[in-house]
Amino acid sequence: MGEASESVSRTSNSRLMRSSSFREEEVFPRQASFGGCGSRNTSPLGRMGSRNTSPSRQKVIKTKPRGLDEESVATFVKTVQPDVQMEDNIWAMLPEDLLNEILARVPPFMLFRLRSVCKRWNSILQDNSFLKFHSQVPSHGPCLLTYWRNPQTSQCSVYSLPLKQGFRIPFTFLPRWAFWLVGSSGGLVCFSGLDGMTFKMLICNPLMQTWRTLPSMHYNQQRQLIMVVDRKDRSFKVIATSDIYGDKSLPTEVYDSKLDKWLLHQTMPAVNLCSSKMAFCDSRLYLETLSPLGLMTYRLDTGRWEHIPAKFPRSLLDGYLVAGTEKRLFLVGRIGLYSTLQSMRIWELDHTKFVWVEVSRMPSRYFRALLRLSAERFECFGQDNLICFTSWNQGKGLLYDVDKKTWSWIAGCALQSYNSQVCFYEPRFDATIY
Numbered sequence: 145m146g147e148a149s150e151s152v153s154r155t156s157n158s159r160l161m162r163s164s165s166f167r168e169e170e171v172f173p174r175q176a177s178f179g180g181c182g183s184r185n186t187s188p189l190g191r192m193g194s195r196n197t198s199p200s201r202q203k204v205i206k207t208k209p210r211g212l213d214e215e216s217v218a219t220f221v222k223t224v225q226p227d228v229q230m231e232d233n234i235w236a237m238l239p240e241d242l243l244n245e246i247l248a249r250v251p252p253f254m255l256f257r258l259r260s261v262c263k264r265w266n267s268i269l270q271d272n273s274f275l276k277f278h279s280q281v282p283s284h285g286p287c288l289l290t291y292w293r294n295p296q297t298s299q300c301s302v303y304s305l306p307l308k309q310g311f312r313i314p315f316t317f318l319p320r321w322a323f324w325l326v327g328s329s330g331g332l333v334c335f336s337g338l339d340g341m342t343f344k345m346l347i348c349n350p351l352m353q354t355w356r357t358l359p360s361m362h363y364n365q366q367r368q369l370i371m372v373v374d375r376k377d378r379s380f381k382v383i384a385t386s387d388i389y390g391d392k393s394l395p396t397e398v399y400d401s402k403l404d405k406w407l408l409h410q411t412m413p414a415v416n417l418c419s420s421k422m423a424f425c426d427s428r429l430y431l432e433t434l435s436p437l438g439l440m441t442y443r444l445d446t447g448r449w450e451h452i453p454a455k456f457p458r459s460l461l462d463g464y465l466v467a468g469t470e471k472r473l474f475l476v477g478r479i480g481l482y483s484t485l486q487s488m489r490i491w492e493l494d495h496t497k498f499v500w501v502e503v504s505r506m507p508s509r510y511f512r513a514l515l516r517l518s519a520e521r522f523e524c525f526g527q528d529n530l531i532c533f534t535s536w537n538q539g540k541g542l543l544y545d546v547d548k549k550t551w552s553w554i555a556g557c558a559l560q561s562y563n564s565q566v567c568f569y570e571p572r573f574d575a576t577i578y
Contacts, residue, residue: 248277252571275574287570291325307351317353325565330373331575347577361406363394386412409447423465425473466526474523527568
């Protein structure tokens with residue numbers, strides 16, 4: 145009898161727990177152009193007919209309402225109240241400020257899909273009152289944006305690190321130029337390319353499906369570009385570094401969204417750049433130089449260039465500058481002359497002594513998996529003390545958390561083709577292109 149009673153108890157508990165949750169597809173219908181995701185809904189339902197004969201105890205279920213790290217705890221006791229039927233006429237009259245408060249806490253990718261529910265919801269996501277609420281809630285967290293262009297159209301996928309899921313964002317709203325990814329900052333994405341024979345740049349917000357072109361530079365040539373967004377000031381800047389066109393040195397140009405024009409600044413002194421990779425950290429732009437050896441820095445507030453004699457580590461084969469938080473600047477690169485002795489290391493710049501201090505080494509098993517050949521090409525980029533590695537022989541990326549000192553594979557940022565480009569991306573509805 146005891147075994148039979150215990151079996152009935154387990155069966156009724158199982159039925160109750162299965163009925164106490166419903167799938168996300170029933171709440172947010174899937175659309176063909178966007179991948180499905182979402183946190184599990186654990187709202188209680190009524191009794192399911194069979195009596196629960198197990199001893200009275202509490203069941204604790206952890207949920208993640210916004211797909212972030214914080215958790216809210218819902219406690220269910222033995223006595224479960226019947227589910228309350230939601231009245232359409234009541235929810236249709238929900239006050240505007242309360243609705244904005246609720247929607248502002250929904251993960252951005254779900255809101256993107258909810259725009260097609262009705263005209264009212266689509267207009268709410270563009271309303272200033274909703275954007276105000278949205279700007280005050282915690283950020284969704286870092287994502288990886290992969291952009292590639294097919295012969296017919298451009299395509300974009302986003303992998304959410306907090307949700308550990310990927311999404312497809314339609315990019316048919318952009319013009320059909322031959323353009324490439326410059327980078328992303330503060331919810332905006334910057335592209336540059338050719339419209340016929342004319343060099344152009346555009347800024348877009350993928351979630352809002354809005355974009356605009358920037359005015360032509362004084363010297364409208366293909367340049368090294370980087371975009372910086374100031375969320376407090378609700379503005380952005382695009383920096384076009386000094387370059388050489390023919391036998392002429394081009395000055396540094398900075399686009400200011402508030403002025404809607406390009407400003408001419410100092411021409412960078414003649415140096416031999418180590419690579420075209422740049423990093424923006426603490427209101428400064430950093431580039432590697434071989435002659436003279438060290439770093440060239442451009443101060444955005446003064447518009448002036450200066451050289452820092454920071455010597456690079458010995459036997460450095462290829463290096464990437466990566467900006468961290470709170471003025472931290474990292475150097476990532478391979479060390480070693482022979483393939484069997486190579487390793488990947490991470491250094492941090494000591495701003496007082498102008499030396500690179502090693503902070504981490506990539507474990508050999510990750511290094512061998514990432515770069516099977518000594519000449520294998522890899523890419524490296526970072527944001528908020530996260531550093532991501534990608535290579536052509538991998539269908540996934542490798543992520544290093546500088547603060548937690550952990551390494552992990554990411555399958556969601558796979559390079560779709562040889563011309564795929566990847567960068568960090570922060571999804572925001574309140575990121576304005578003007």
